[in-house]
Amino acid sequence: xxxxxxxxxxxxxxxxxxxxxxxxxxxxxxxxxxxxxxxxxxxxxxxxxxxxxxxxxxxxxxxxxxxxxxxxxxxxxxxxxxxxxxxxxxxxxxxxxxxxxxxxxxxxxxxxxxxxxxxxxxxxxxxxxxxxxxxxxxxxxxxxxxxxxxxxxxxxxxxxxxxxxxxxxxxxxxxxxxxxxxxxxxxxxxxxxxxxxxxxxxxxxxxxxxxxxxxxxxxxxxxxxxxxxxxxxxxxxxxxxxxxxxxxxxxxxxxxxxxxxxxxxxxxxxxxxxxxxxxxxxxxxxxxxxxxxxxxxxxxxxxxxxxxxxxxxxxxxxxxxxxxxxxxxxxxxxxxxxxxxxxxxxxxxxxxxxxxxxxxxxxxxxxxxxxxxxxxxxxxxxxxxxxxxxxxxxxxxxxxxxxxxxxxxxxxxxxxxxxxxxxxxxxxxxxxxxxxxxxxxxxxxxxxxxxxxxxxxxxxxxxxxxxxxxxxxxxxxxxxxxxxxxxxxxxxxxxxxxxxxxxxxxxxxxxxxxxxxxxxxxxxxxxxxxxxxxxxxxxxxxxxxxxxxxxxxxxxxxxxxxxxx
Amino acid sequence: xxxxxxxxxxxxxxxxxxxxxxxxxxxxxxxxxxxxxxxxxxxxxxxxxxxxxxxxxxxxxxxxxxxxxxxxxxxxxxxxxxxxxxxxxxxxxxxxxxxxxxxxxxxxxxxxxxxxxxxxxxxxxxxxxxxxxxxxxxxxxxxxxxxxxxxxxxxxxxxxxxxxxxxxxxxxxx
Ligand SMILES: Cc1ncc(C[n+]2csc(CCOP(=O)(O)OP(=O)(O)O)c2C)c(N)n1
Numbered sequence: 207x208x209x210x211x212x213x214x215x216x217x218x219x220x221x222x223x224x225x226x227x228x229x230x231x232x233x234x235x236x237x238x239x240x241x242x243x244x245x246x247x248x249x250x251x252x253x254x255x256x257x258x259x260x261x262x263x264x265x266x267x268x269x270x271x272x273x274x275x276x277x278x279x280x281x282x283x284x285x286x287x288x289x290x291x292x293x294x295x296x297x298x299x300x301x302x303x304x305x306x307x308x309x310x311x312x313x314x315x316x317x318x319x320x321x322x323x324x325x326x327x328x329x330x331x332x333x334x335x336x337x338x339x340x341x342x343x344x345x346x347x348x349x350x351x352x353x354x355x356x357x358x359x360x361x362x363x364x365x366x367x368x369x370x371x372x373x374x375x376x377x378x379x380x381x382x383x384x385x386x387x388x389x390x391x392x393x394x395x396x397x398x399x400x401x402x403x404x405x406x407x408x409x410x411x412x413x414x415x416x417x418x419x420x421x422x423x424x425x426x427x428x429x430x431x432x433x434x435x436x437x438x439x440x441x442x443x444x445x446x447x448x449x450x451x452x453x454x455x456x457x458x459x460x461x462x463x464x465x466x467x468x469x470x471x472x473x474x475x476x477x478x479x480x481x482x483x484x485x486x487x488x489x490x491x492x493x494x495x496x497x498x499x500x501x502x503x504x505x506x507x508x509x510x511x512x513x514x515x516x517x518x519x520x521x522x523x524x525x526x527x528x529x530x531x532x533x534x535x536x537x538x539x540x541x542x543x544x545x546x547x548x549x550x551x552x553x554x555x556x557x558x559x560x561x562x563x564x565x566x567x568x569x570x571x572x573x574x575x576x577x578x579x580x581x582x583x584x585x586x587x588x589x590x591x592x593x594x595x596x597x598x599x600x601x602x603x604x605x606x607x608x609x610x611x612x613x614x615x616x617x618x619x620x621x622x623x624x625x626x627x628x629x630x631x632x633x634x635x636x637x638x639x640x641x642x643x644x645x646x647x648x649x650x651x652x653x654x655x656x657x658x659x660x661x662x663x664x665x666x667x668x669x670x671x672x673x674x675x676x677x678x679x680x681x682x683x684x685x686x687x688x689x690x691x692x693x694x695x696x697x698x699x700x701x702x703x704x705x706x707x708x709x710x711x712x713x714x715x716x717x718x719x720x721x722x723x724x725x726x727x728x729x730x731x732x733x734x735x736x737x738x739x740x741x742x743x744x745x746x747x748x749x750x751x752x753x754x755x756x757x758x759x760x761x762x763x764x765x766x767x768x769x770x771x
Numbered sequence: 772x773x774x775x776x777x778x779x780x781x782x783x784x785x786x787x788x789x790x791x792x793x794x795x796x797x798x799x800x801x802x803x804x805x806x807x808x809x810x811x812x813x814x815x816x817x818x819x820x821x822x823x824x825x826x827x828x829x830x831x832x833x834x835x836x837x838x839x840x841x842x843x844x845x846x847x848x849x850x851x852x853x854x855x856x857x858x859x860x861x862x863x864x865x866x867x868x869x870x871x872x873x874x875x876x877x878x879x880x881x882x883x884x885x886x887x888x889x890x891x892x893x894x895x896x897x898x899x900x901x902x903x904x905x906x907x908x909x910x911x912x913x914x915x916x917x918x919x920x921x922x923x924x925x926x927x928x929x930x931x932x933x934x935x936x937x938x939x940x941x942x943x944x945x
Contacts, residue, residue: 516838
């Protein structure tokens with residue numbers, strides 16, 4: 207037991223964060239959190255506070271931090287508009303299982319419900335988009351609430367937690383002692399595995415002719431990357447990844463056959479449709495992965511392993527649901543797994559790869575070679591970074607090209623808004639990732655649309671001297687929407703073209719080195735400069751205006767209806 | 772096929788839990804027909820009884836969703852056959868109704884009700900029964916033109932098996 211001492215609520219909050227090892231906060235001040243900021247002034251050597259330029263920037267930065275480090279991200283905002291600016295990031299973190307603790311100020315307890323200045327009912331508003339939320343109205347509640355917040359955010363299936371702290375609670379004094387939370391009787395984050403289900407799974411896998419291992423972010427969240435590879439190698443099982451699972455398995459691993467879903471690889475989607483057994487681990491069969499559920503994997507039995515009971519059977523029929531932590535389940539499965547040759551199955555994989563190369567990859571980009579293509583940028587960047595960088599994407603074509611053509615050697619290297627598809631996520635999430643793992647190269651890849659959704663965060667990059675690399679793929683279009691308009695709405699480009707500012711000048715105004723490139727011949731050199739730049743660097747790449755991302759499964763269509771052009 | 776399902780949840784008696792549970796219905800656009808929250812037979816643990824018309828698939832998903840909430844100890848869904856369900860209703864009727872030749876007691880007996888308040892203008896009677904019985908009485912009074920006001924409790928339920936035992940096990944295991 208720690209010694210107790212009397213401190214103000216604001217200080218108790220900081221001491222609690224320090225006790226949780228959370229010494230980095232992304233935040234933005236305001237009237238109802240000034241007491242916390244006042245305490246931060248005294249704690250600047252123990253807590254690093256990063257002032258973003260918008261609360262949305264702070265919450266996405268906390269998400270990027272969490273995704274890159276595996277730790278809980280923390281963000282802080284004032285009540286009312288500060289707090290509501292968090293909402294998009296909280297919803298994003300909920301869908302993408304990102305552990306963050308969002309601390310918001312609130313009007314004094316005595317004024318709750320009075321429509322006081324900057325009062326917004328944050329607890330009600332965030333109930334459906336948080337794993338847990340709580341309003342603190344007295345200083346003595348703070349350590350307990352923070353302990354519970356961290357425990358809930360990071361355990362089980364991680365997610366966002368909101369702690370709303372009334373101003374009086376920040377100012378009052380209370381005895382402080384900190385005890386981490388490790389148990390709540392109503393909450394069982396680590397499931398007890400059903401061993402007979404594991405035995406059935408082993409039998410099914412050992413006797414499958416065309417098994418396919420499908421992995422999601424759960425592998426990263428449960429730190430099961432090595433166990434997964436051992437399991438796949440022992441059983442000789444091909445591995446495909448969801449968008450959120452990317453980088454959990456290195457691209458060059460011989461068993462890795464690519465990405466699944468709407469803009470996934472041909473092999474992964476065709477093999478899904480041909481497989482006789484899908485073993486899905488730490489993923490949730492989202493509609494972007496399955497396409498039309500009724501025609502999904504028509505020949506396969508499905509084993510679904512997930513820590514979240516609500517995911518099992520939620521989106522499609524599952525033959526063997528197993529509620530388990532990914533790592534634990536994989537370790538148990540590995541014990542019984544046999545090596546099976548399956549030569550034809552792997553030949554099918556390489557045939558499909560060849561088909562993708564022939565039908566898609568070889569033809570992508572500008573036939574005349576006049577303009578740079580996004581595909582080319584991502585491919586060459588992967589080479590220039592030797593597959594070692596963390597790639598943070600925005601949303602749209604830039605995201606899907608990054609997913610398809612990036613190459614990774616390390617886990618937790620692909621950070622993207624998967625579930626919510628939040629434009630404007632990329633730049634602040636990259637800031638959070640860079641702050642979390644400063645020793646690694648972090649590159650944000652964004653479209654010209656999404657970049658401008660949180661462009662103000664260039665100010666944060668400047669002030670913190672972050673050394674972040676940024677690529678803006680400028681096609682003067684909201685590219686992904688334009689592609690849908692081209693394919694499904696007779697090329698009626700309704701409000702998708704953008705008149706853009708001089709991005710290089712904007713970066714320079716923020717004292718960030720920047721350059722622009724538009725000729726394919728100069729792309730390599732431009733990327734080398736970005737890679738070798740010492741500090742932060744922004745490269746605006748003028749790309750083909752109307753490039754499309756393929757392969758594609760049109761929304762709601764069967765995975766068998768892949769289109770190549 | 773839609774039919775009535777009753778979700779019963781035992782939760783920590785904490786603020787915000789009700790809101791969290793009802794969002795599971797709201798986001799799927801399912802109307803809650805009746806809802807009752809009260810302390811269970813164990814101190815500090817609330818019991819939720821929520822009735823709604825929906826499909827088996829949806830109630831299964833809602834139940835799993837609710838089971839994920841941090842404060843939820845135990846949740847299951849039932850159809851009405853699994854439970855002993857009673858409601859209490861209060862009917863305010865015009866006292867004219869009792870001015871005829873029949874004795875008040877006889878009328879109350881017919882309805883299986885008892886009197887809780889008597890004034891010159893109105894009489895309040897109370898009845899306990901199944902939802903159907905409550906409704907039938909309401910219709911009769913309404914047709915007679917004497918019903919002034921009506922209120923009901925929502926379902927008070929008891930599982931045919933003993934829930935106390937489930938609860939005690941649950942607290943020991945969790
Ligand atoms: C906040 C938000 N608003 C709207 C959308 C819908 N949307 C998805 S992709 C896209 C276009 C993105 O354009 P841009 O950022 O230029 O990237 P590109 O697709 O050209 O790579 C839009 C508008 C979204 N995902 N998020």
